[in-house]
Amino acid sequence: MNEITPAQLAPYVTGGAFALSFVFGAVANKTNFCTMGAVSDWVNMGDLSRMRMWLLAIAVAVLGTSALQLTGTIDLAKSIYTGANFLWLSYSVGGFLFGVGMTLGSGCGSKTLVRIGAGNLKSVVVYVFLGIAAYMTLRGLFGAFRVGVLEKASITLAPGQSLPSLLSPWLGLSGETSTAILAALVGGGLLAFVYASRQFRASFDYTLGGVVTGLVVVGGWYVSGHLGYLAEDPKTLQEAFVATNSGRMEAFSFVAPLAYSLEYLMFWTDQSKILTYGIASALGVIAGSAAYAIATRSFRWQGFRDAEDTALHMLGGILMGFGGITALGCTVGQGISGFSTLALGSMVTFLAIVAGAAATMKVQYWRIMNTG
Amino acid sequence: MHYDKEVDARGLNCPLPILRAKKALNDMTAGQVLRILATDPGSVRDFQTFSMQTGNELLSHDASNKEFTFFMKRK
Numbered sequence: 001m002n003e004i005t006p007a008q009l010a011p012y013v014t015g016g017a018f019a020l021s022f023v024f025g026a027v028a029n030k031t032n033f034c035t036m037g038a039v040s041d042w043v044n045m046g047d048l049s050r051m052r053m054w055l056l057a058i059a060v061a062v063l064g065t066s067a068l069q070l071t072g073t074i075d076l077a078k079s080i081y082t083g084a085n086f087l088w089l090s091y092s093v094g095g096f097l098f099g100v101g102m103t104l105g106s107g108c109g110s111k112t113l114v115r116i117g118a119g120n121l122k123s124v125v126v127y128v129f130l131g132i133a134a135y136m137t138l139r140g141l142f143g144a145f146r147v148g149v150l151e152k153a154s155i156t157l158a159p160g161q162s163l164p165s166l167l168s169p170w171l172g173l174s175g176e177t178s179t180a181i182l183a184a185l186v187g188g189g190l191l192a193f194v195y196a197s198r199q200f201r202a203s204f205d206y207t208l209g210g211v212v213t214g215l216v217v218v219g220g221w222y223v224s225g226h227l228g229y230l231a232e233d234p235k236t237l238q239e240a241f242v243a244t245n246s247g248r249m250e251a252f253s254f255v256a257p258l259a260y261s262l263e264y265l266m267f268w269t270d271q272s273k274i275l276t277y278g279i280a281s282a283l284g285v286i287a288g289s290a291a292y293a294i295a296t297r298s299f300r301w302q303g304f305r306d307a308e309d310t311a312l313h314m315l316g317g318i319l320m321g322f323g324g325i326t327a328l329g330c331t332v333g334q335g336i337s338g339f340s341t342l343a344l345g346s347m348v349t350f351l352a353i354v355a356g357a358a359a360t361m362k363v364q365y366w367r368i369m370n371t372g
Numbered sequence: 373m374h375y376d377k378e379v380d381a382r383g384l385n386c387p388l389p390i391l392r393a394k395k396a397l398n399d400m401t402a403g404q405v406l407r408i409l410a411t412d413p414g415s416v417r418d419f420q421t422f423s424m425q426t427g428n429e430l431l432s433h434d435a436s437n438k439e440f441t442f443f444m445k446r447k
Contacts, residue, residue: 369395
C-alpha cells in the first residue's frame with residue numbers, strides 16, 4: 001500500500017497558500033484594504049468605512065471557519081490560537097507595540113507585502129527589520145524577554161480559550177451548538193454593523209475587500225487543516241500539518257512567516273529548511289499585489305524621504321516583529337485568522353493593536369501641530 | 373491654479389500626508405486653497421475620503437510625473 005508522505009502533500013499546501021495569498025495581494029491593492037488605514041481613517045477623519053471592511057473580513061472568516069469546524073473538515077483545537085494558555089500580558093503589550101509599529105512603518109505586515117509588490121522600497125526595509133526582529137523574538141535576545149517576563153503573566157483557561165469552549169459549560173450546551181450560536185451572533189452582529197452604513201453599501205470595493213479577505217482566511221484553514229493534514233506521518237507516526245513552521249494548523253499571518261522567509265534564504269542549502277505555507281503566503285501577497293500594480297500601470301518605485309523617515313520605518317519594523325511574535329499574530333494573524341477561531345486572546349490582541357495605532361496617530365498629530 | 377499654502381508630503385505614507393494637511397488647513401481661513409504634493413498612491417483615496425468627511429472641498433487632483441497634486445479649499 002502506498003502511504004501519502006509529507007513531501008507529496010507539501011506542494012499542494014504551499015501552492016494553495018500561494019494561490020490564496022496571491023488573490024489577497026491583488027484585491028488588497030485594488031481595494032486599499034489596510035488595517036492601519038482603517039484606524040487612521042477612523043481616528044483622523046471620523047470615517048469607519050475601512051474599519052467596516054476589516055470587520056467584514058472578520059465576519060466572513062468567523063462564519064466560514066465555524067462552518068468548517070462544524071462539518072468536521074478542520075479541528076480548530078489544533079491551531080495556535082485556541083490553547084488553554086491565555087497570555088494576557090503578551091497579547092496586550094505585543095498587540096499595542098504592533099499597533100505602534102504599523103503606524104510608523106506605513107502599514108502592518110500584510111500591507112508591507114502589498115506595498116513591496118507595488119514598488120515601495122521603504123517596505124522592503126520594513127520587511128527586513130520586521131523579519132529580523134521577529135526571529136530575535138522567536139529564538140533570540142527579544143525571545144528571552146518574551147518568555148522570561150511577558151509569558152509569565154498567563155491564566156490557564158481549560159479546556160481552551162475559544163468562546164465556545166469557555167461558554168458551553170455555562171450555557172449547558174454542547175461545543176458544536178455553542179460554536180454555531182456564537183459564530184452566528186458574532187458574525188451576524190458584525191455583518192449587521194458593517195452593512196448599516198449606506199456609504200459602505202454604496203462601494204463595491206469595500207465589500208470586495210472584506211469578503212475576499214475573509215474567504216482567503218477560510219481557504220487558508222482548509223488548505224492547512226484539511227488538505228495538509230496527515231493523521232499519521234509515516235516517519236514519526238504522529239499526526240502532522242504538512243509544510244508548516246509551527247507544526248500546527250495555520251491560516252494567514254504575516255510576522256513569523258517573514259522571519260522564516262529570511263531564514264529560508266539564509267539557510268538555503270540546509271536540507272531541513274523547506275518552503276512552507278507561511279513563506280509561500282508572503283511571496284503570494286507580493287506577487288498578487290505586483291500583478292495588479294503592473295496590470296493597472298500603477299506600479300511605481302518609492303523611496304525614503306529623509307533620515308527621519310528611514311529611522312521611523314526601521315523602528316516600525318522592529319516593533320511589528322517583536323509585537324507580532326509576542327502577541328502570537330498581527331492584524332491578519334490574530335486580527336482575522338485568530339478571531340475566526342473565536343479565541344479570546346485574538347480579540348484582546350485586536351483591541352490592543354487598534355489602541356496602539358490610534359495612540360501613535362494622536363502623538364504624530366500632536367508632534368506635527370507643535371513642530372510643523 | 374492659485375493656492376494660498378502648500379504641503380509637501382512627497383515621500384511620506386499614510387497617515388502623515390493627511391495629518392500634515394489637517395495641520396495646514398487648521399492654520400488657514402475659509403475659502404483659502406491648499407496645494408498638497410504627494411507620492412503615496414493611497415493618498416488619492418485618502419484625500420477623497422478626507423474631503424467627504426470634513427467638508428473641505430477637493431477642487432482637483434492630478435497624477436503626473438509620478439506625483440499627485442491635490443487642491444483643497446478650506447471650508
